Amino acid sequence: CLLPRVVRELLHDRLSPALWNLLMAIAKQAEVRGWQLYLVGGAVRDLLLSGTNNSKQAQSSLPDIDLVVDGFHQTADQAAGVELARSLQQTYPDARLQVHGRFQTAALTWHNHPEFDSLWVDIATARTEFYPYPAANPEVEASSIRQDLYRRDFTINALAIRLTPPRVGEMLDFFGGLLDLKAKQIRVLHANSFIEDPTRIFRAVRFAVRLGFAIDPQTEGYIHHAIASGVYHRIQLEMEKTPALQTRLKQELKYILEAPYWKSAVRLLSDLGAMCCIHSNLHLDDRLWWQLRLVDRWLRRFDTNHTLEQWLVLLEVLLAQLATPDRVKVAENLQLPADSIERLRSLDQIQANLMANLPACFRPSQIYQHLHPYNLPTLTLLAVLMPRHTRRQIWHYLTHLTTVKPPIDGNDLKAMGYKPGKQYKPMLEALLNATLDGEIHDRSQAEAFLQATFPSP
Ligand code: CTP
Numbered sequence: 001c002l003l004p005r006v007v008r009e010l011l012h013d014r015l016s017p018a019l020w021n022l023l024m025a026i027a028k029q030a031e032v033r034g035w036q037l038y039l040v041g042g043a044v045r046d047l048l049l050s051g052t053n054n055s056k057q058a059q060s061s062l063p064d065i066d067l068v069v070d071g072f073h074q075t076a077d078q079a080a081g082v083e084l085a086r087s088l089q090q091t092y093p094d095a096r097l098q099v100h101g102r103f104q105t106a107a108l109t110w111h112n113h114p115e116f117d118s119l120w121v122d123i124a125t126a127r128t129e130f131y132p133y134p135a136a137n138p139e140v141e142a143s144s145i146r147q148d149l150y151r152r153d154f155t156i157n158a159l160a161i162r163l164t165p166p167r168v169g170e171m172l173d174f175f176g177g178l179l180d181l182k183a184k185q186i187r188v189l190h191a192n193s194f195i196e197d198p199t200r201i202f203r204a205v206r207f208a209v210r211l212g213f214a215i216d217p218q219t220e221g222y223i224h225h226a227i228a229s230g231v232y233h234r235i236q237l238e239m240e241k242t243p244a245l246q247t248r249l250k251q252e253l254k255y256i257l258e259a260p261y262w263k264s265a266v267r268l269l270s271d272l273g274a275m276c277c278i279h280s281n282l283h284l285d286d287r288l289w290w291q292l293r294l295v296d297r298w299l300r301r302f303d304t305n306h307t308l309e310q311w312l313v314l315l316e317v318l319l320a321q322l323a324t325p326d327r328v329k330v331a332e333n334l335q336l337p338a339d340s341i342e343r344l345r346s347l348d349q350i351q352a353n354l355m356a357n358l359p360a361c362f363r364p365s366q367i368y369q370h371l372h373p374y375n376l377p378t379l380t381l382l383a384v385l386m387p388r389h390t391r392r393q394i395w396h397y398l399t400h401l402t403t404v405k406p407p408i409d410g411n412d413l414k415a416m417g418y419k420p421g422k423q424y425k426p427m428l429e430a431l432l433n434a435t436l437d438g439e440i441h442d443r444s445q446a447e448a449f450l451q452a453t454f455p456s457p
Pocket residue numbers: 040041042043063064066151152153154157158197199200203
């Protein structure tokens with residue numbers, strides 16, 4: 001029942017009026033140039049899914065908007081997508097325009113717009129260069145968008161909706177994406193898909209878990225084949241030469257590890273034998289699985305304001321399984337932040353130091369002094385890597401010792417007549433240690449402690 005009229009109504013229904021008007025304005029610009037404009041990718045997929053679910057999620061549930069323009073008469077100096085975006089910007093001067101890539105994709109973005117809120121619209125140009133044309137020939141027109149769609153990852157992401165007349169709302173489904181949406185399956189368009197773009201294995205897992213779809217058995221076979229072929233191993237060796245691939249791989253890892261469904265996704269990656277795509281020595285054994293869940297619990301407990309990038313700490317747990325040179329190499333290849341790389345580099349050393357010192361620490365102030373130099377991500381990583389006794393000490397440090405405050409602060413010292421200066425630091429430290437060790441509970445005890453330890457001002 002996906003007649004153009006029905007799809008058009010679905011679009012009209014699901015998109016906010018402002019977004020619908022925007023799409024129609026872009027389509028108009030394409031039409032006057034004799035070009036065809038299509039809505040493609042995730043927006044089409046999610047639109048159809050929201051339609052079948054009968055859910056009321058409208059624009060807010062749609063991902064960024066990906067458009068493809070078939071522009072046969074594009075000017076020599078700029079791709080059709082860029083020309084469309086530039087002309088659009090005159091109607092929407094508050095949009096920010098970016099042009100990127102070899103194929104000149106244009107992106108129009110809005111932030112905090114009264115009608116769109118935040119919106120990202122990509123306008124790519126269908127790659128017509130392999131195709132001879134007279135423009136009026138619909139065969140060629142179709143082949144061009146077909147070629148563009150054929151380059152995509154999964155059938156459910158290779159659907160397009162025509163936005164230009166005369167067949168506005170026409171659904172282009174060259175590869176069976178509609179059937180796969182219905183059958184709830186993730187299927188690639190061709191056997192080499194994962195070899196061509198190795199990040200697609202992570203995407204397959206992400207979409208499968210997020211949408212509750214299954215990976216089609218043949219596609220799963222291609223995943224196994226790609227892994228067995230050693231493609232990921234070769235990529236690891238050549239990571240430095242492929243910065244774009246690293247960026248995409250990092251992005252996919254981020255998407256997976258920050259999603260609420262990260263546990264199912266990691267399990268599925270492991271079941272597919274795909275953990276080795278991150279590094280050939282990486283395997284999800286029981287211990288690593290336990291470590292990941294524990295870190296997740298600790299972060300939820302101690303990073304309640306979400307000030308940390310929790311996905312990054314989970315990734316560090318994965319990488320911490322590897323020998324130090326390997327983990328640092330992978331972290332550098334993925335261009336993780338400098339403090340992450342440094343943590344992964346120094347983890348063994350810190351662990352050795354703490355193992356040498358913490359077991360002999362019985363006074364809370366000693367534990368405090370040893371753990372105080374480290375931040376929450378480091379302590380969380382250490383906690384899962386170290387024996388239970390040390391983990392308990394770290395837990396005690398985070399839950400209790402970090403909350404302890406001496407009953408007297410610097411202002412009080414001043415009021416007591418101590419001259420402000422360098423000597424405040426050891427005084428306050430001594431006060432904190434005595435408080436941690438339970439020798440001081442209140443202000444008068446603190447004053448007595450000060451007078452005994454640091455002679456009168
Ligand atoms: N794509 C692809 N291969 C990739 C990445 C992207 O073929 N490795 C194509 C897919 O057609 C995808 C589109 O580019 O639909 C846009 O990519 P992206 O924004 O990453 O994915 P979405 O499908 O929009 O998914 P999401 O809802 O997660 O944004």
